Amino acid sequence: MSLAQTLSVAVPRIQHLLTVDDSGVYQQLMTMALQDSGISLDQRFLPYKRALHEFELGEVDCIYSFTRVLETRLGPDNLVYTYPLGMFRFHLFTRPGEATLTSVADTAGKSIGGISGHDVYLAPFMEQGMAPDWVRTESQAVEMLRLGRLDAIIAALPDMHPFTDQLVYAADQPLMEDFDRLNCHNSEDNRAAIRTISEKLRQLHEQGRYEAIAGDYYLPFSAP
Numbered sequence: 001m002s003l004a005q006t007l008s009v010a011v012p013r014i015q016h017l018l019t020v021d022d023s024g025v026y027q028q029l030m031t032m033a034l035q036d037s038g039i040s041l042d043q044r045f046l047p048y049k050r051a052l053h054e055f056e057l058g059e060v061d062c063i064y065s066f067t068r069v070l071e072t073r074l075g076p077d078n079l080v081y082t083y084p085l086g087m088f089r090f091h092l093f094t095r096p097g098e099a100t101l102t103s104v105a106d107t108a109g110k111s112i113g114g115i116s117g118h119d120v121y122l123a124p125f126m127e128q129g130m131a132p133d134w135v136r137t138e139s140q141a142v143e144m145l146r147l148g149r150l151d152a153i154i155a156a157l158p159d160m161h162p163f164t165d166q167l168v169y170a171a172d173q174p175l176m177e178d179f180d181r182l183n184c185h186n187s188e189d190n191r192a193a194i195r196t197i198s199e200k201l202r203q204l205h206e207q208g209r210y211e212a213i214a215g216d217y218y219l220p221f222s223a224p
Contacts, residue, residue, distance in 0.1 A: 005193055007184065008042045010051035010063040012117065015138055015159040016217050017086065017180070018064055020045050025214045026064060026085045026180065032209065033200035039193050048117025055183075062184040069120050070183055080186045083198040084179035086158070086210070087219040090121065091174055093153040093160065093167040095145060101152055102173045104128045110151035113141040115159075122154065125175065130154070142166060158217040179224065 011018050018024040022043070030041065044051075044060060055063040056073065063070075070079050092101035092112075101107060104125050114122060114132030122132070132154060135141045141153045142163045153160075153167075154175070160167070182197065184190040202223065204210060211218045 004038045005189060006040045006042055007062050007190070007193060008044065008060040009182070010054050010060045011043045011045045012048045012051045012063075012065060013045070014065065014180075016161075017158070025217055028213050029085055029201065029204060029210065030182070030197070032204055033197050035200075037196050037200070039196060048120065052120060055185075058185065061190060062182055064182055065180045066120065067181050067183050068178055078186050079183055080191050080194045081181040081183040082194055083201040083205070084181055084221065084224065085201065086180050086214065086217075087177060087221040088156045088158065088180055089174035089177040089219065090154060090156050091160075091169040091171075093145070093155060093163075093169045094151070096166070096168050098168065100168055100170050102170045103175070104130050107152065107154075111149070113144055113150040113153045113155075115141065115155055118155070121156075121176070125154070138163060158214070158219055161216055179221070 013019070014024070016024060017026045019027070034040065046054065051063055052066060052069070054060050055070070067081050092107065094101060107130055112130060112132045114134050115138060116134045116136050119126065119134070122130070133150065135144065138155055138160055141150065141155060144150045145153055146166070184194060205223065
């Protein structure tokens with residue numbers, strides 16, 4: 001059944017997953033999920049905090065990622081969201097030959113780099129005393145680490161995948177893990193759209209299309 005619905009979507013930049021040229025992994029999956037559905041997306045590329053702000057003000061229908069953050073800020077009853085587009089995990093990354101860090105306590109007295117905008121995810125760690133120095137991109141953080149201007153980086157996989165051969169991290173001990181989804185304001189029309197999209201995303205995941213499209217950016221997960 002065609003819903004003939006256009007959803008305005010705030011789109012934050014996420015390395016290789018959400019890109020301005022529409023080639024990101026999540027965008028490719030959404031294109032496949034929306035095929036023949038009658039649903040289309042009006043994408044608005046925005047910095048992290050502005051994307052959140054516009055969604056919270058109701059200036060857009062939906063936003064990629066931030067599910068846990070938005071449930072906390074808006075309440076779970078005010079949000080509907082799709083089957084996961086992928087999983088992400090935050091780790092502490094250090095230089096080869098240096099100690100692996102696995103907790104906030106391990107960062108005491110160290111200079112920690114974080115990616116601008118990620119503070120919305122990392123608030124629980126900041127409340128425990130972590131005080132990252134914010135940089136614009138993952139590549140900038142890795143360069144600062146290489147130069148000794150940072151002792152470690154707190155950042156997410158799969159975003160950091162291009163740099164993992166230059167870094168050390170505890171792959172089996174993430175500080176945080178969660179799913180990326182398309183989140184929308186809870187309305188009758190949006191609930192219908194989310195059901196349609198989720199059904200197709202689940203099929204794509206079960207068919208192995210997620211891994212085929214994402215390649216090395218795919219983090220395996222079981223259907224929630």
